[in-house]
Amino acid sequence: xxxxxxxFDRSEPADHDLTVTSGTWPADLTGELVISAPHPDTFDGxxxxxxxxxxxxxxxxxxxxxxxxxxxxxxxxRIDSPSARLRAKRPDVFQATxxxxxxxxxxxxxxxTAPLPWGDRLFMTWDVGRPVEVDPSSLEYLGDxxxxxxxxxAELFPQPLLPLVMSTAHPVIDPDRQVMWTVNSLWGQLHAAxxxxxxPVQTWPITGGTxxxxxxxxxxxxxxxIVGDCAFKVEPQVLTGGDRTEPANQKGPIYLIxxxxxxxxxxxxxVTCERFEIxxxxxxxxxxxxxxxxxxxxxxxxxxxxxxxxxxHDDVDALGRPCDPALRGLYGFPMSPDRTTMVEFQPxxxxxxxxxxxxxxxxxxxxxxxxxxxxxxxxxxxxxHHMVFHGWRPEAITQKMLHVYRDRVDRSLWxxxxxxxxxxxxxxxxxxxxxxxxxxxxxxxxxxIFVPRDPxxxxxxxxxxxxxxxxxxxxxxxxxxxxxxxxxxxxxAADVSKGPIATLRAPDMTVPFxxxxxxxxxxxxxxxxxxxxxxxxLDRVGELPxxxxxxxxxxxxxxxxxVPLG
Ligand SMILES: [Fe+2]
Numbered sequence: 001x002x003x004x005x006x007x008f009d010r011s012e013p014a015d016h017d018l019t020v021t022s023g024t025w026p027a028d029l030t031g032e033l034v035i036s037a038p039h040p041d042t043f044d045g046x047x048x049x050x051x052x053x054x055x056x057x058x059x060x061x062x063x064x065x066x067x068x069x070x071x072x073x074x075x076x077x078r079i080d081s082p083s084a085r086l087r088a089k090r091p092d093v094f095q096a097t098x099x100x101x102x103x104x105x106x107x108x109x110x111x112x113t114a115p116l117p118w119g120d121r122l123f124m125t126w127d128v129g130r131p132v133e134v135d136p137s138s139l140e141y142l143g144d145x146x147x148x149x150x151x152x153x154a155e156l157f158p159q160p161l162l163p164l165v166m167s168t169a170h171p172v173i174d175p176d177r178q179v180m181w182t183v184n185s186l187w188g189q190l191h192a193a194x195x196x197x198x199x200p201v202q203t204w205p206i207t208g209g210t211x212x213x214x215x216x217x218x219x220x221x222x223x224x225x226i227v228g229d230c231a232f233k234v235e236p237q238v239l240t241g242g243d244r245t246e247p248a249n250q251k252g253p254i255y256l257i258x259x260x261x262x263x264x265x266x267x268x269x270x271v272t273c274e275r276f277e278i279x280x281x282x283x284x285x286x287x288x289x290x291x292x293x294x295x296x297x298x299x300x301x302x303x304x305x306x307x308x309x310x311x312x313h314d315d316v317d318a319l320g321r322p323c324d325p326a327l328r329g330l331y332g333f334p335m336s337p338d339r340t341t342m343v344e345f346q347p348x349x350x351x352x353x354x355x356x357x358x359x360x361x362x363x364x365x366x367x368x369x370x371x372x373x374x375x376x377x378x379x380x381x382x383x384x385h386h387m388v389f390h391g392w393r394p395e396a397i398t399q400k401m402l403h404v405y406r407d408r409v410d411r412s413l414w415x416x417x418x419x420x421x422x423x424x425x426x427x428x429x430x431x432x433x434x435x436x437x438x439x440x441x442x443x444x445x446x447x448x449i450f451v452p453r454d455p456x457x458x459x460x461x462x463x464x465x466x467x468x469x470x471x472x473x474x475x476x477x478x479x480x481x482x483x484x485x486x487x488x489x490x491x492x493a494a495d496v497s498k499g500p501i502a503t504l505r506a507p508d509m510t511v512p513f514x515x516x517x518x519x520x521x522x523x524x525x526x527x528x529x530x531x532x533x534x535x536x537x538l539d540r541v542g543e544l545p546x547x548x549x550x551x552x553x554x555x556x557x558x559x560x561x562x563v564p565l566g
Contacts, residue, residue, distance in 0.1 A: 002418055002441045003395060004483045005326040006510040008043045013054060016506040017071030018488065023502035025062070028453050029475050029490060032136070032523045033058040034115040035447065036124055039078050040512040045096030047310050048329045048513055052087070053079040053112035053124050053132070055139045056514070057523060058488060058504075060451070060477075065137075065523065072504055077139035079124060080565035081132055082534040083108040083162055084141075085555040088566060090548065098238050098308075100128055104548055106162030109144070113169035114516035117374075118180065118197070119463070120524050125169045127216055127232070131182070133531065136523040141559075143531035145180070146201030151193075152186045160540035161552055167193070169516075170217040170284070172225075174259070175376040175462065181225055181259075183215050190215070192225060192257055192271065198530040202267035209255050209273055213248065216283045220259075221291035224347070228254035228299075231281035232308050244309055247405045248302075251279030256295060256347050274347040280339065283307070286372065288429065289379040295345040296355070296429060298385060300367060304405050305334035311398055318394035318402060318414075333396035335409040337361040338389070342429050356431040361413050363422070363436070366390035369516060371448035371476050375465035378452075382428040383470030384493060388445035388478060391419040421445050423478055423489075423496045428471070435497040444481040447517035450493060451475045455521050463521055479514060486511040534559050 035058075038051025045051070059065040059073040067073035078084055086105050087094045094103040101108035109129030116123040116131065123131040123145065130151065133142040153163040171182035180195045190209030195201045209227070216230040229252030235244055256274040265271050280303040288296040309332040315323040318335070342356040358364070371386040372378065390396075392415045402409060421443050424436035439445060452466025452474040461467075466474055476491040478500075486509045489500035535556035541549045557563075 003327060003330070003393060004442065004444050004481045005324070006483050007444065007481060007513050008040070008048065008326065008329060009510060009512055010040045010043050013040065013076045013512065015076060016074040016509050017067045018058070018074055018504035018506045019071055021503050021505045023500060025490070025502045026475065029060055029451055030521070031060050031451055031455065032520045033060065033449055033477055033488070033517060034117070034122060034136070034520060035479070035514050035517040036113050036115050037512070037514045038110065038112040042096060042101070043329055043512070046098045046329070049112070049307070049331070050096060050100050050110055051112060052084045052108070053081070053110050053126070055079060055115070055124060055134055057136070057139065059523070074506065075139065078565065079111055079132060079134060080141045081109060081111060082555055082559065083110070085558065085565055086162070086551060089551045089555065093548065098241065099234055100164070102157060103162070104158065104544060105552065106159030107164035108162060112515060115518040116171060116173070117518055117520045118173045120522070121526065122520065125171060127169045127214060128164055128166055130165050130167065131171060131180070133526070135526040136520060137525040142526055143533060145195055147532050148537050150201040152184050152191060152203060154186055158543065160543040161537065168215045168218050172218055172220045174220065176222065181218060181220060183218055183227055185211050185215060188212060190227060190255065192262055194262065204262055204265055204267060204269065204271045206255060206257060207270045207272045208275060210253065212252060217285055219285055219287040219297065221287045221289055221295055223259055223291055224287070224295055225257040225259060226254065226285070226287050226295065226297060227257070228252060228278060228282055228285060230283045231302050231305070232283070234308065243400065244404055247408060248281050248306055248308070250281060250408065251277055252281065254278045256345060274350070276345055276352060278343070284370070288382060289376065290381060295347060297343055297345070298428070299341045299343060300370065301339040301341065303334065303339050304336040304409050306332035306401055306405070309398070309401050309404070315398040315400060318397035318399070321395070323395070323398060327395070330396055332398065332401045333366050333390065333393050335397055335402065335405055337413055338364045338367045340426065340431055342431055355429060358426050358431040358433060360433065362415060363419070364389055364424070365392040365415070365419055368445065369447040371450040373450050373452060373469055373471040373474070374518070375452065375469050376462045377465040377469035378471055381470055384472045385426045385428055386448055386450060386471065386476045386493065386496065387424050387426070388448050389422040389424060390444065391421045391441070393418065423448065423476065423491060425493070425496050435495050437491070437496050437499050439480065442482055446479040446481060446514045448476050448478045449517050449519040451477060451519050479511070479517065481511060483510065485509055
């Protein structure tokens with residue numbers, strides 16, 4: 001049973017002080033690891049991705065943020081958003097579905113997928129809701145990005161207070177303009193969206209920009225936004241509890257949108273784009289910020305994986321064994337080896353050049369997430385792309401998935417036995433596998449981060465950059481789940497094959513399923529900004545029954561007065 005059963009443990013998360021249990025913690029490994037995750041109290045629902053957002057923060061300097069001397073503060077908090085507060089008061093009117101948690105108030109904004117640092121500000125995101133801002137120090141909710149009326153809302157059912165906003169879990173911060181770029185789609189029509197850090201969100205419909213499936217990511221160069229169709233497929237019958245019948249689309253459109261064209265066009269008016277096709281399927285992709293010689297994008301393909309399909313009551317795994325109820329809700333792992341590609345697009349000529357591909361049918365199975373140097377300098381000229389892999393895991397593949405993907409999966413590529421999880425590094429831009437380290441079969445590595453050495457040490461560079469930006473000079477931190485205890489491993493980013501140089505643990509500590517992580521140089525209390533308050537969005541409260549309207553007014557008052565949740 002290599003996948004930890006503690007992954008879906010529904011125990012209430014707790015604060016811990018971690019200590020160094022092996023190796024030596026480098027003095028120049030500093031800052032904060034921040035992690036997004038769904039709260040485990042909803043793991044009994046149809047999909048663990050829809051639990052209310054949690055923020056975890058691990059401080060990388062011992063003895064800070066309330067930790068005892070020599071301890072590293074692991075702190076966590078449920079995001080006390082309007083959605084979470086309304087649900088806490090009236091759990092009876094919330095219903096978990098395969099496409100989110102719904103109620104008479106509207107659609108829950110779980111904000112559980114990815115932390116998005118912006119200087120000293122911290123936003124938490126997800127695909128079907130507005131980004132929300134939390135205080136990096138206290139982790140309390142500060143407000144949603146943009147007023148509800150700024151966004152195009154998918155009101156599939158009445159949403160008087162909680163709008164369903166089809167967006168992306170990976171907006172980007174434009175380092176030149178100091179704005180957030182994201183997307184907002186409605187019925188498959190793509191809109192680009194921009195937010196200046198305060199005030200309204202502006203949106204533009206993209207001419208010919210259709211999204212057949214979803215938009216999990218957006219990426220950028222200096223001059224372009226890049227938006228690809230992502231492999232989270234929702235078929236109509238799934239909305240009412242039915243099974244999937246079709247695999248995720250094997251290929252899909254990708255759109256390149258000029259930033260200056262958006263800025264020259266009044267919001268709400270159409271903006272043209274350049275359309276390309278990419279295959280196989282994707283969820284995460286990252287452009288090199290410097291686009292002098294073309295638009296270069298690293299695609300982490302999710303070939304024949306399906307995170308929209310989960311293990312149910314009567315499922316059978318890829319080897320014909322009944323699925324363990326302890327893993328109920330686990331999403332579908334890849335049925336084919338991983339593929340990472342580096343592709344260059346020339347928007348002027350329409351030329352597409354495949355520069356590099358990383359694929360190893362024995363070694364590289366089930367890539368989870370990556371660690372990059374997100375500083376402006378690192379994105380301009382990346383040198384290393386670090387990744388964690390779960391290994392070949394037939395117990396995380398159901399016969400239902402294999403049936404849906406029966407025409408696409410080559411079973412002759414399956415390894416004979418389970419393969420170990422890996423921490424691995426590919427060089428950029430040639431995608432050569434330069435180093436890898438094997439973890440134990442029963443380890444489950446989660447979202448890694450890159451931490452630059454001496455960040456902010458050079459005033460010429462941005463605050464997030466070290467002295468040698470790109471991803472090779474610094475550390476890779478990897479949270480590792482295991483039923484024997486959670487740990488955080490630190491690797492030398494220059495050579496992860498040396499194995500961890502230091503490990504942090506706390507006694508009897510396990511951590512439930514985590515999603516994306518990010519690094520911040522520091523966590524300081526939020527400063528004043530004009531923010532949207534829930535009490536500014538109550539114009540439709542009269543549509544609710546009197547008892548629910550009263551609850552909503554209580555929540556608005558409690559948020560305005562800073563009353564803690566629960
Ligand atoms: Fe993601």
